[in-house]
Amino acid sequence: MMNRADPRAWGINQKLAFLAIALGALALIGSPSPGGAVTINTQELADIVESEVDHVTVEELADWVVQDRADYRLLDVRDPESYARYHIPTAESVELRDLHGYPLYHNEKIVIYSDGGIHSAQAWFLLRAEGFAGAYILLGGLDAWKDAILFPELPADATPDEVASFESRRAVSELFGGKPRTGGGGTANPAEIPLPKVKPPAAVAAPRARKKHHKEGC
Amino acid sequence: MIAPFYKYGLFGDEVSLILAAVIGVGFGFFLERAGFGSSRKLAAQFYFTDMAVFKVMFSAIVTAMLGLFYLSWAGLVDISMVYVSPTYLLPQLIGGLVLGLGFIVGGYCPGTSVVGISTGRLDAVAFGGGVFSGIFVYGELYPWLADFVKSTSMGRVTLDSWLGVDVGMVVFAVVIMAVLGFWGATTVERKLARREAEA
Numbered sequence: 025m026m027n028r029a030d031p032r033a034w035g036i037n038q039k040l041a042f043l044a045i046a047l048g049a050l051a052l053i054g055s056p057s058p059g060g061a062v063t064i065n066t067q068e069l070a071d072i073v074e075s076e077v078d079h080v081t082v083e084e085l086a087d088w089v090v091q092d093r094a095d096y097r098l099l100d101v102r103d104p105e106s107y108a109r110y111h112i113p114t115a116e117s118v119e120l121r122d123l124h125g126y127p128l129y130h131n132e133k134i135v136i137y138s139d140g141g142i143h144s145a146q147a148w149f150l151l152r153a154e155g156f157a158g159a160y161i162l163l164g165g166l167d168a169w170k171d172a173i174l175f176p177e178l179p180a181d182a183t184p185d186e187v188a189s190f191e192s193r194r195a196v197s198e199l200f201g202g203k204p205r206t207g208g209g210g211t212a213n214p215a216e217i218p219l220p221k222v223k224p225p226a227a228v229a230a231p232r233a234r235k236k237h238h239k240e241g242c
Numbered sequence: 243m244i245a246p247f248y249k250y251g252l253f254g255d256e257v258s259l260i261l262a263a264v265i266g267v268g269f270g271f272f273l274e275r276a277g278f279g280s281s282r283k284l285a286a287q288f289y290f291t292d293m294a295v296f297k298v299m300f301s302a303i304v305t306a307m308l309g310l311f312y313l314s315w316a317g318l319v320d321i322s323m324v325y326v327s328p329t330y331l332l333p334q335l336i337g338g339l340v341l342g343l344g345f346i347v348g349g350y351c352p353g354t355s356v357v358g359i360s361t362g363r364l365d366a367v368a369f370g371g372g373v374f375s376g377i378f379v380y381g382e383l384y385p386w387l388a389d390f391v392k393s394t395s396m397g398r399v400t401l402d403s404w405l406g407v408d409v410g411m412v413v414f415a416v417v418i419m420a421v422l423g424f425w426g427a428t429t430v431e432r433k434l435a436r437r438e439a440e441a
Contacts, residue, residue: 037424041421044308044417044421045417047312047417048414048416048417049414051311051312051410051413051414051417052408052410052411052414129398130323131324157320157323
């Protein structure tokens, strides 16, 4: 016979079941509000800004786009005309004034970019204030994207290490329809090089409807 | 410091993969120790002679649920950052039935087959081969299945929002359901064991 069938004393199973019921009953009293109203802790926000954990680098973002990762949202907070001219693949166009009420989930990783960093930083504060803890700023914005991803430059006096790493950056640049700059001094300023067409390269998903890979769960 | 640590950027992809491996090994170890590497024990579930699978899974659900609830109550977990996989009602119902059918026929679910493989059980190896062939076939058929797979979408819905009740109410109801389930499972096990002994 099973050893747990002792009717007199409370075994471990009974005790645990009782504990579970007690905790379950206690749960009836108060419910945590999931992602509801938040109070803005300015000190906490300042600490986050100071520690720079709120950043995503353009290299990281390029990796995510190339891997076709679906665990982030990329928001372009520039005006729609600029967005139409060029945007980073997978980006969605949202202006600052439309940010409130834009369909975002509290548990998403949200990366914001603008040309430089001012508008994205402002959008970041708005989102954080609304409790979107997963908001990140694309470090350096679209300017950094152009410099480092679309038009990476190999200085004339590059070390062998730099040349080696440039080769992979060249591949990434070409994948995104950019144009690597080699030879230093003589090449054009990124502002004068025509931007790639908005249509992203074949290997990269277009700005898409929400598609979630089931990366989590069992 | 507030969890989930990964979502709050406390560590990056590499560390998260290492942690995932550690947690995965721990999970597998305890499944093995609970006897879940054996297809006989697992299949006994479906004949109501050994309800260990049901008990272990529901214990895990209740433990995780109470833990998450109270940790988020204490402000240590941001529950809104915890991933909720979206619901596609019909495809997931059918998928559940297919998985259950495979479970009865093969004696394993995908996770426990890995546990079985780790101790060198040949039936688990065969099952694992089946899992991978199935994934491959599904991948090849996906273009035809895509419309169905995305149908009856309900979004990221949880029981409390679907029923329009407090989270606490759902927590209580699930605990009561689990405890009644444990009691019922044990009663059935004893009854069947007695019948076995008499026969």
